[in-house]
Amino acid sequence: MSLSVAIRHQYPEFSLHASFDVGAGLTAVMGRSGAGKTTVANAVAGLFRPDEGKVLVAGETLLDTSASVDVPAHRRRIGYVFQEARLFPHLNVRQNLLYGKWFARASGAEFDRIVEMLGIGPLLGRRPSALSGGEKQRVALGRALLSDPRLLVMDEPLAALDAQRKAEIIPYLERLRDDAGKPILYVSHSTSEVARLATTVVMIDAGRVVACGGAAEVLSDPSLARAMPIREAGAVLIATVAVHDEADGLSELTVSAGSVFLPKVRAAIGAKLRVRVEAHDILLFKDAPIGGSALNVLPVTVTSIRQGDGPGVIVGLIAGDDPLIARITRRSVRNLGLTPGEACYAVLKSTSVAAEDVGAA
């Protein structure tokens, strides 16, 4: 299963020129608003026709302007989850879910399985007007899945929801990524969502693809920090749950560079997790700190130092096998005498990692 996209489109004041090839799993298309993310998603789904372009899903050509191929949206078999759920108001939840089935075939077992996975069984008889935002979005997700798509496109599916609803839906998206076996193209400007969900990240900046690769790798690339909101920059650590300490309410996780203590995570011992570590939560020390309150001290090596426009500097680090990024001031870099290749210590407060920044790997 693969998705190959190459599109070029000229807007009056903006040109989009994006191409990437990705495989299975959840591919996040990331970038600031106005970078062209939604245009890419719509071109893939057939809702937008670029000036020039080529879209291939699993080897099948859906769009090739040079060969005058443009499969209409309704024959592309691409399920689309929009930012607003776009449920049909005149149909109840069950009818909404089954809408795509009128035009495709999927077995009854599939219906039960998806309803179960999304936890929408109790809602089946209701009208969309009687659902909360989070419920609507889960139904929209189920509706797209039940249309038997070969690819799911989601355009900021969580952007219209508050933090609580987001937290309610993210686990379903994780399950979808891991169980459903459908590749997902996920448009988002939220670094935390992407860090939590993405297998592959395609970073778009001003209409150009500036990076395409594994989530941990792209998110911890200091040179890409400018394509995301700087306050949201952060890397992803892959960790394994080692011990739960019930008395202190902590969990010990193993990472490639050692151990990390976090507020107790809800995962079994041995479970693999992805932990998002925000760049501004990391402190750097030249020597091993003594007498501090922070529980997590990892030996790291500086890989790069990138100066921004402001007082901040993004320092690329490697902790064991895992890349990290830290955002500190230019003055600190000078005071510590940090240069690439230098060994130092990264300190992370346990409590600075929010519960929603820890998810299944």
Add this chain to the structure above:
Amino acid sequence: MTDWLSPDEWQAVALSLKVALWAVVISLPLGVWVAHLLARKSFWGKSLLNGLVHLPLVLPPVATGYILLSLFGRRGPVGGFLEETFGLVLAFRWTGAVLAGAIMAFPLMVRAIRLAIEAVDPKLEQAAGTLGASQLWVFLTITLPLILPGVIAGAVLAFAKAMGEFGATITFVSNIPGETQTLPSAIYAFLQVPGGEASAFRLVGLSIAVAMAALIFSEYVSRRVADRITGK
């Protein structure tokens, strides 16, 4: 019922109902289609079509009737063809009254339906497309159910208009009792003869009753359907 309406009056009322009903039945599918074209599509000649649809609204009805007579009269280009091919004669027949009523009511019908279509979020139609529905299916399963209140309102409005149509009808199909003498034509005829005021008065009263009933009915049905659609 027949007690207080004379046979002549009753005949005019029954004919009017028949003519108006047929006018609506025949023009409704076309009205929905044209409204959809005007609301959702962009094509060459769109403003021309829009103008053509609205022309009967602004043209003197007599002029419309005269155009119909020239085109659909037995010696007119379309009328001659219809008579030769299908044996269908419109001029001076009740079928002609149906055509005149339908054309005069068409702008009202299209307007109501067009407004309803424009109120449907195209994003819903787009979503239906991504779920595998072709344009026709999107229209039948999403757009049409959502615009039903507007379609009903448009149909009722057109019915009332067709029932009251006078100018184009009398020019095209004249005022033949039992064949083309609809309610307004009958009122007009009664007013032309001495002692006809009582009949005219009864028919005017009836017109008011029918018109009010139609308006109240359409209001009620539209609201019921709208509630059902939004799930309230």
